[in-house]
Amino acid sequence: MHIETYISDLLYRYDCVTIPEFGAFLTKRVSATLDESNHTFFPPKKVISFNEQLQHNDGLLASYIADAEKIPYEIAVQKISKQVKSIKSFLTEGETLSFSTIGDLALNTDGKIVFEPSYNSNYLTDAFGLSEFEVSHVNREVYKQQVETLEDVIPISITPERREKRSYLKYAAVALIALTVGGFAASTFYINKVETHNQLAQEAANQQLDAKVQEATFIIENPLPSATLTVEKQQGKYHIIAGAYRVEENSDKKIAELQDLGFKARTIGVNKYGLHEVVYSSYENSNEALIALRDIRQTYNKEAWLLVRELE
Numbered sequence: 390m391h392i393e394t395y396i397s398d399l400l401y402r403y404d405c406v407t408i409p410e411f412g413a414f415l416t417k418r419v420s421a422t423l424d425e426s427n428h429t430f431f432p433p434k435k436v437i438s439f440n441e442q443l444q445h446n447d448g449l450l451a452s453y454i455a456d457a458e459k460i461p462y463e464i465a466v467q468k469i470s471k472q473v474k475s476i477k478s479f480l481t482e483g484e485t486l487s488f489s490t491i492g493d494l495a496l497n498t499d500g501k502i503v504f505e506p507s508y509n510s511n512y513l514t515d516a517f518g519l520s521e522f523e524v525s526h527v528n529r530e531v532y533k534q535q536v537e538t539l540e541d542v543i544p545i546s547i548t549p550e551r552r553e554k555r556s557y558l559k560y561a562a563v564a565l566i567a568l569t570v571g572g573f574a575a576s577t578f579y580i581n582k583v584e585t586h587n588q589l590a591q592e593a594a595n596q597q598l599d600a601k602v603q604e605a606t607f608i609i610e611n612p613l614p615s616a617t618l619t620v621e622k623q624q625g626k627y628h629i630i631a632g633a634y635r636v637e638e639n640s641d642k643k644i645a646e647l648q649d650l651g652f653k654a655r656t657i658g659v660n661k662y663g664l665h666e667v668v669y670s671s672y673e674n675s676n677e678a679l680i681a682l683r684d685i686r687q688t689y690n691k692e693a694w695l696l697v698r699e700l701e
Contacts, residue, residue: 392408392450392454392469392472393488393489393490393491395450395453395454395457396408396414396450396488396491397488397490397491397510397512398453399449399450399453400414400416400435400437400491400512401512402697403416403449403675403695403697404416404417404675404697405443405675405676405679406449406450407443407444407445407446407447407449407450408444408450408469408473409444409445409446409450409451409466409469409470409473410444410446410470410473411441411444411473411476411477412439412440412441412442412443412444412502413439413440413443413444414437414438414439414491415437415438415439415440415443416435416436416437416438416512417435417436417438418433418434418435418436418513419433419434419435419436420433421433429523430523432511433513434511434512434513435511435512435513436506437491437492437504437506437507437512438504438506439492439494439502439504441501441502446466447679447680447682447683448462448682448683448686449679449682449695450469451465451466451469452465452686452694454468454469462691476494480494480495480496480502481496483496488507489507489509490507490509490510491506491507491510492504492505492506492507493505493507624671624673625671625672625673625674625678626671626673626697626698626699626700627671627672627673627674627675627677627678627695627696627697628657628666628668628670628671628672628678628695628696628697628698629668629669629670629671629672629678629681629682629685629693629694629695629696630666630667630668630669630693630694630695630696631643631647631654631667631668631669631690631693632666632667633660633662633664633665633666633667634664634665634667635663635664635665636665637665639665640656640665640666640667643667644656644667647667647669650689652669652670653669653670653671654667654668654669654670655667655668655671656668657671657698657700658700666696668696669681669685669693675697678695679695682694682695
């Protein structure tokens with residue numbers, strides 16, 4: 390079993406992929422960057438790191454392997470455990486374990502795992518199809534020097550005819566400025582008149598509205614107490630999927646059933662297959678979502694899975 394293939398698939402969809410009893414691969418999004426030394430732009434990407442402390446089985450990797458290989462979940466857990474023993478033995482012998490699209494793992498002198506990420510793959514799906522590109526440097530200063538050289542070689546002279554034309558242009562410019570100032574003054578006067586008219590009309594309308602309100606005012610001797618309704622809106626891009634239903638009524642029944650159990654169940658819309666997706670709940674934090682997913686699988690539904698998607 391090539392476990393790195395399954396890990397690579399999951400890194401496109403999740404921020405944390407744990408190998409039980411070994412460690413976890415984590416991803417963090419970074420923005421596009423510019424290498425000024427060689428004028429190269431790099432697209433946004435996911436940076437991969439490794440944390441040896443995160444070894445608890447959250448069920449994500451085992452569930453994915455079980456589904457991909459069509460085997461029971463327990464068998465998938467056993468396969469992972471066997472693979473981990475082989476990996477640890479390989480590292481203990483001083484060898485470097487290379488995951489082609491993820492990175493290299495090795496032990497340092499203190500017996501700790503050192504991870505060197507690979508830059509051959511970009512696990513950020515939003516940047517699919519984008520690649521680095523290099524741009525040429527713009528030599529603006531060189532062009533400026535060339536212009537200054539031309540001015541020294543070919544001086545600009547003004548003949549009497551050109552002076553006469555420039556005098557005409559000067560008078561025309563003065564006339565244009567005078568016309569502009571006069572037009573601006575007239576425009577300002579007109580705008581002030583319009584604003585005064587609008588203000589008077591607005592005051593008259595407000596007086597008529599006050600009179601109508603006074604005529605329609607009435608008193609309730611025993612008014613009903615006011616009620617405050619608080620609606621909690623679920624947020625977050627981590628959704629624990631309970632099921633997907635072709636018939637919307639079935640999804641409504643499932644939501645009611647889960648709400649009776651205390652979950653904040655709801656539907657998050659229709660997927661590309663035309664199925665109504667029902668979630669146990671949604672989370673903003675990936676760690677909280679994985680903890681809740683593990684509890685749901687152990688207690689309610691071992692087929693539940695985690696969907697990462699921003700909702701509109």
